[in-house]
Amino acid sequence: MLEGLDETAAARKALAILAEVELLRWTVPHAFGGARLDGLASDRDVSVRALCAARAELAYRSGMLDVMFVMQGLGSYPIARAGSDALRAEILPRVASGERIAAFALTEPEAGSDLGGIALRAEKRAGAWRLNGVKTFISNAGIASFYTVLARTSGEPGADRDGGKGSLTMFHVPANARGLTATRFEVIGPHPIGELHFDGVEIDDAERLGAVGEGLDVALATLARFRTSVAAAANGFARRALDESIARLKTRKQFSKPLAANQGLRFDLAEMDARLRGAELLVAEAADAVDRGERAVKEVARAKLVATETASWICDRAVQHFGGLGVKKGSVVERLFRDTRALRIYEGTSEIQKLILARELVD
Ligand SMILES: Cc1cc2nc3c(=O)[nH]c(=O)nc-3n(C[C@H](O)[C@H](O)[C@H](O)COP(=O)(O)OP(=O)(O)OC[C@H]3O[C@@H](n4cnc5c(N)ncnc54)[C@H](O)[C@@H]3O)c2cc1C
Numbered sequence: 001m002l003e004g005l006d007e008t009a010a011a012r013k014a015l016a017i018l019a020e021v022e023l024l025r026w027t028v029p030h031a032f033g034g035a036r037l038d039g040l041a042s043d044r045d046v047s048v049r050a051l052c053a054a055r056a057e058l059a060y061r062s063g064m065l066d067v068m069f070v071m072q073g074l075g076s077y078p079i080a081r082a083g084s085d086a087l088r089a090e091i092l093p094r095v096a097s098g099e100r101i102a103a104f105a106l107t108e109p110e111a112g113s114d115l116g117g118i119a120l121r122a123e124k125r126a127g128a129w130r131l132n133g134v135k136t137f138i139s140n141a142g143i144a145s146f147y148t149v150l151a152r153t154s155g156e157p158g159a160d161r162d163g164g165k166g167s168l169t170m171f172h173v174p175a176n177a178r179g180l181t182a183t184r185f186e187v188i189g190p191h192p193i194g195e196l197h198f199d200g201v202e203i204d205d206a207e208r209l210g211a212v213g214e215g216l217d218v219a220l221a222t223l224a225r226f227r228t229s230v231a232a233a234a235n236g237f238a239r240r241a242l243d244e245s246i247a248r249l250k251t252r253k254q255f256s257k258p259l260a261a262n263q264g265l266r267f268d269l270a271e272m273d274a275r276l277r278g279a280e281l282l283v284a285e286a287a288d289a290v291d292r293g294e295r296a297v298k299e300v301a302r303a304k305l306v307a308t309e310t311a312s313w314i315c316d317r318a319v320q321h322f323g324g325l326g327v328k329k330g331s332v333v334e335r336l337f338r339d340t341r342a343l344r345i346y347e348g349t350s351e352i353q354k355l356i357l358a359r360e361l362v363d
Helices: 007-020 023-027 048-061 063-082 085-097 215-251 263-291 297-321 323-327 332-344 350-362
Strands: 102-105 121-125 128-139 146-152 168-174 180-185 193-204
Touching: 007 023, 007 063, 023 048, 023 063, 023 085, 048 063, 048 215, 048 263, 063 085, 063 102, 063 128, 063 146, 063 168, 063 215, 102 128, 121 146, 128 146, 128 168, 146 215, 168 193, 168 215, 215 263, 215 297, 215 332, 263 297, 297 323, 297 332, 297 350, 323 332
Parallel strands: 102 146
Antiparallel strands: 121 128, 128 193, 146 168, 180 193
C-alpha cells in the first residue's frame, strides 16, 4: 500500500487513506468538526478510547498510518483546547478532513524531557509576536500546514521554578510564515521528522493559544490526552509481532520438527501473550479514566511505561524467532523492531513515566 514510496509521498498517501475512511475525524472533538463519539465527559474533547482503538489497529498494519493519524490530533489539540473560536473554525474541520496537516512543536536541542529549558523566544512588538529559535525532532516537519509551538515569553531557559510554568506560551504558526524553515532528517522507523528554524517569524496575537504564560498547561493537557494512545500503538505493533512469531514457529522446521514443538519457544509465546494482555488492560483502564474526565496520572504513566517497554521486548523476541530473517531488511519483524523503539522515547520517556508514577506514589 505504501511500499516503494519515499517518506513524504508515503506520509501523504497514508493521510489520504485515513481521510477517505473518515478516521481523521476521530482526532478532532465533535464540537469543532470531528466525529461524534460516545462516553466522553465533554464533546469539546477527543475520545481517548477511540484514539487507542484506532492506533492499535493502524500500528498492527503500518507505522506510517499510525503516525499520520495521531499527529492530526496531537498537533491540533492545543487549538481545540485553547484557540480562539475563529481559529478553531478555520483549522479544525480541515484537520478532520485531512486538508491541513498538523504538527506539535515542543522539543529543542537543549529542552527535551525538561521543557523548562525552552529557549525559542516570542517577543511582542506593536501587537504582533516575533519568534526566534529552533525546534527539533518535530514529527511532520516540512509537510505540516501548521505547527502548534511552545515558546518562551518571559524568564530564562533553565531558570524557571516549576519547569516553565508561567514563562511559556503556545502559538499556532502557519508553515508558510516568513522566516520559518524546516529541514528533514531520518530516524530508524518510518516517520516524517525534522528541525524547524524560526528566524524573526512574525505572527498575529490572534494566533496565540491560551493566555500568555499558560503554554505549559496547554502542552501538558495535550500530552495527558494523547499519551495513552502511544501505549495503544505499542500494543498494535506487539500483537502483530506475536502473530508473526506464532505463524513462523508453526511452519519453520529445524531438527525434523516445527520450531513450535520446542518448549522453550512455546514458553516465549505464552509470556509474550500474557505480557501483551496486561499492557492492553492497562491501556483500557487509562483510556476509560481519561474519557470519564478523571485525573488518571498514575493510570496513564503505567500504561505508557508498561506497553512501550513490553512492545520492545516482544518485537525483540519475534526477531529472535525468525533467526537471520528477523534482521533482514524488509521483513515484517525487522520493521516492527524499529517501529517500536521510539515509543519509549517520545511523549515522555520511560524514565519520565517512572518519575511521574513515583511522584504520585510517594509525595
Ligand atoms: C520519533 C520521534 C518523534 C518525536 N516527535 C516529536 C514531536 O512531534 N514534537 C516534539 O516536540 N518532540 C518530539 N519528539 C521529541 C521527544 O519528545 C524527545 O526526544 C523526548 O521528550 C526526550 O527528550 P530528549 O531526546 O532531549 O532526551 P533527554 O531529555 O536528553 O533524555 C535523555 C535520557 O535521559 C533520561 N532522563 C532525562 N531526565 C531524567 C531524569 N530526571 N531522571 C532519569 N532519567 C532522565 C531520559 O529518559 C532519556 O533516557 C520526538 C522524538 C522522537 C524520537
